[in-house]
Amino acid sequence: MTPTGTVTPTGTGTLHFLQGNEVCAEAAVYAGMRFYAGYPITPSTEIAERLAWRLPQVGGTCIQMEDEIGSLCSVIGASLTGLKGMTATSGPGYSLMQEAVGYAIMAEVPLVIVDVQRGGPSTGLPTHASQGDVMQVRWGTHGDHAIVCLSASTHQDLFEIMIRAFNVSETFRTPVVVLIDEIVGHMREPVRIPDAGEFELTERLLTSVPRDVDYHPYFPREDGRLPMSHFGGEHRYNVTGLYHDMWGFPSDDPRVTNDLIHHLMNKLENRKRDLTFTKEWYTDDAEIMLISYGASARSARHIMEDRRAVGMRMGLIELQTLWPFPGELVRERCRQANYVVVVEMNMGQIVHEVKTAVDRPERVFLANRVDGEMITPVDIKHLVRVIQGKGI
Amino acid sequence: MAVTDYLRRRFMPHIWCPGCGHGIVLNSLLRAIEKLELEKNDIVMISGIGCSARIQGYVDFHTMHTLHGRALAFATGIKMAWPLLKVIVPMGDGDALAIGGNHFIHAARRNIDVTAIIMNNSIYGMTGGQHSPLTPCGDQATTAPYGTVDSPFDVVRLASAAGASFIARTTTYHAREMTRLLAAAIEHRGFSVVEVLSQCPTYYGRKNDAGDAVAMMEGFRDGTVRIDRKTAETSDGDPGRLDGEAAGTPIGLFRREERPEYCEAYRRRVVEPAMAAGRGESETP
Numbered sequence: 103m104t105p106t107g108t109v110t111p112t113g114t115g116t117l118h119f120l121q122g123n124e125v126c127a128e129a130a131v132y133a134g135m136r137f138y139a140g141y142p143i144t145p146s147t148e149i150a151e152r153l154a155w156r157l158p159q160v161g162g163t164c165i166q167m168e169d170e171i172g173s174l175c176s177v178i179g180a181s182l183t184g185l186k187g188m189t190a191t192s193g194p195g196y197s198l199m200q201e202a203v204g205y206a207i208m209a210e211v212p213l214v215i216v217d218v219q220r221g222g223p224s225t226g227l228p229t230h231a232s233q234g235d236v237m238q239v240r241w242g243t244h245g246d247h248a249i250v251c252l253s254a255s256t257h258q259d260l261f262e263i264m265i266r267a268f269n270v271s272e273t274f275r276t277p278v279v280v281l282i283d284e285i286v287g288h289m290r291e292p293v294r295i296p297d298a299g300e301f302e303l304t305e306r307l308l309t310s311v312p313r314d315v316d317y318h319p320y321f322p323r324e325d326g327r328l329p330m331s332h333f334g335g336e337h338r339y340n341v342t343g344l345y346h347d348m349w350g351f352p353s354d355d356p357r358v359t360n361d362l363i364h365h366l367m368n369k370l371e372n373r374k375r376d377l378t379f380t381k382e383w384y385t386d387d388a389e390i391m392l393i394s395y396g397a398s399a400r401s402a403r404h405i406m407e408d409r410r411a412v413g414m415r416m417g418l419i420e421l422q423t424l425w426p427f428p429g430e431l432v433r434e435r436c437r438q439a440n441y442v443v444v445v446e447m448n449m450g451q452i453v454h455e456v457k458t459a460v461d462r463p464e465r466v467f468l469a470n471r472v473d474g475e476m477i478t479p480v481d482i483k484h485l486v487r488v489i490q491g492k493g494i
Numbered sequence: 495m496a497v498t499d500y501l502r503r504r505f506m507p508h509i510w511c512p513g514c515g516h517g518i519v520l521n522s523l524l525r526a527i528e529k530l531e532l533e534k535n536d537i538v539m540i541s542g543i544g545c546s547a548r549i550q551g552y553v554d555f556h557t558m559h560t561l562h563g564r565a566l567a568f569a570t571g572i573k574m575a576w577p578l579l580k581v582i583v584p585m586g587d588g589d590a591l592a593i594g595g596n597h598f599i600h601a602a603r604r605n606i607d608v609t610a611i612i613m614n615n616s617i618y619g620m621t622g623g624q625h626s627p628l629t630p631c632g633d634q635a636t637t638a639p640y641g642t643v644d645s646p647f648d649v650v651r652l653a654s655a656a657g658a659s660f661i662a663r664t665t666t667y668h669a670r671e672m673t674r675l676l677a678a679a680i681e682h683r684g685f686s687v688v689e690v691l692s693q694c695p696t697y698y699g700r701k702n703d704a705g706d707a708v709a710m711m712e713g714f715r716d717g718t719v720r721i722d723r724k725t726a727e728t729s730d731g732d733p734g735r736l737d738g739e740a741a742g743t744p745i746g747l748f749r750r751e752e753r754p755e756y757c758e759a760y761r762r763r764v765v766e767p768a769m770a771a772g773r774g775e776s777e778t779p
Binding site for chain 1: 534538551556557558559560564568570572574575576579764
């Protein structure tokens with residue numbers, strides 16, 4: 103299958119009618135991504151299809167690897183040489199990538215992974231929607247680590263979130279996961295591709311150390327950032343998944359290992375403010391606060407507007423950053439609410455983070471749906487009526 | 495440039511056991527690189543996990559120590575992104591052909607310009623002597639106390655069937671031939687495979703009464719038969735087979751052929767037409 107439609111691919115500033123998966127691809131190209139490796143898996147395959155056609159037009163490289171493991175490994179390699187890199191997959195493929203996710207975290211390699219969620223566990227529901235990978239993204243790879251995960255519910259937002267994902271990955275030398283779902287991935291809606299220069303793009307911070315002068319690839323500056331040197335270029339250094347010193351060579355010196363794990367955690371956890379993206383509706387006076395993300399947030403927004411029209415004080419926080427979880431912001435916004443309803447398509451994943459964050463966890467409820475169908479505004483309305491003691 | 499200039503001498507002594515063959519491979523490899531007069535900055539060495547993978551820490555090139563079995567996948571990304579680099583991937587037998595077997599056959603199929611060195615000591619050394627996909631059937635290992643039941647791969651035949659365009663086999667006994675073969679492999683444009691039979695006296699040798707390192711290397715001398723390319727090409731298209739094969743394990747250069755290299759083919763067949771036709775403004779197909 104080839105990409106369809108009659109869009110002009112670099113038709114910036116004009117409206118296009120695209121699938122969410124195609125938006126991921128176009129936004130990545132806009133953000134400067136020039137290396138993609140992937141393996142076919144529903145419901146993310148259109149990203150690879152679009153990029154196989156699209157990347158060579160701008161001098162980029164797209165390769166179909168032998169599996170998801172090889173896909174992420176080759177993206178890590180390409181990224182180290184200086185290209186912005188990306189892969190895309192769905193739950194089962196993302197499971198296979200977990201070891202390499204840890205490598206990218208440890209070796210501090212900037213890259214973006216798009217996970218278009220399907221129903222799980224196992225091969226699950228390939229062509230249906232779910233949001234069951236939230237905790238896999240947080241804890242999928244072994245060992246202590248921090249991770250950045252962004253999400254979006256509309257295609258215009260998705261375009262911007264993809265750009266932010268690349269900017270965050272380059273700024274912090276870290277993998278960033280863009281977590282969408284089958285609905286956002288396969289749905290078509292109008293998208294305006296921004297003009298060149300409309301969004302600021304973060305380019306790689308390169309070292310100013312000249313050739314033949316000792317360069318420390320893993321020695322953070324005062325602001326915590328580590329200037330890179332294109333692997334294979336002027337400076338020879340070592341890259342490893344083992345605990346390592348500032349030259350990148352393995353070390354099990356307790357001071358080195360302790361400093362490194364704290365650096366890897368702190369560089370993200372201490373910068374939550376810079377990493378927190380949300381959209382908010384009526385959070386100043388909401389008595390019932392909805393919290394959602396991805397496709398579920400579309401239904402939440404719908405019922406919120408519907409209930410507002412009949413005078414109910416309902417508000418909505420759409421989380422565009424899932425990890426690191428913006429707990430302080432959630433606590434602040436929910437302080438006045440009588441009830442907090444977390445809307446997600448899983449057995450309850452972000453709801454636990456919300457309960458941990460707020461002052462009164464007993465007032466946090468889960469509105470979910472796990473049958474592969476999209477949670478509807480009516481589903482949410484029913485739950486709110488039950489909470490209020492009104493019956494369905 | 496002297497061979498020792500290619501070494502990161504501050505990391506010596508190395509971690510390999512007394513009698514291990516991997517140091518001989520390092521020696522021959524550096525002499526091959528010296529012979530080719532390559533600059534240190536031109537070479538990228540990507541390794542996976544295991545005793546063999548540690549070779550990467552001792553050489554003063556661009557070096558990367560990756561995940562078990564995945565070195566060729568990392569190397570594919572690096573080579574595609576920067577095709578001018580010389581990419582060398584040293585692997586052990588378990589690393590390359592058990593956990594990394596899939597990446598191995600696909601790298602061979604693509605004919606990407608990477609040199610794969612398989613340091614075959616028939617055992618997992620780093621973890622203490624478990625059987626590998628190259629352990630001969632019936633041999634002893636810590637996970638095969640009654641002898642292995644599995645049959646081993648033949649690396650030459652496997653690489654041949656998968657499409658590698660340069661295939662050689664040698665041993666640590668034939669160190670100077672190893673240098674020549676490795677130099678030819680690095681120079682070759684395409685996926686090159688050099689299998690090196692290497693001795694592990696600590697685990698394989700001890701478990702299988704193969705004697706000390708010297709005895710094991712004498713075994714490589716006496717148990718191998720040199721093949722020349724002409725003989726290989728006449729044997730029914732099966733480059734691993736010799737007439738009267740019982741004579742011993744065939745060693746030498748089995749294949750060297752010109753086939754389109756992957757990065758070059760991608761640039762010529764995909765990138766150039768796409769950029770020329772599209773200029774980024776064409777309609778989608």
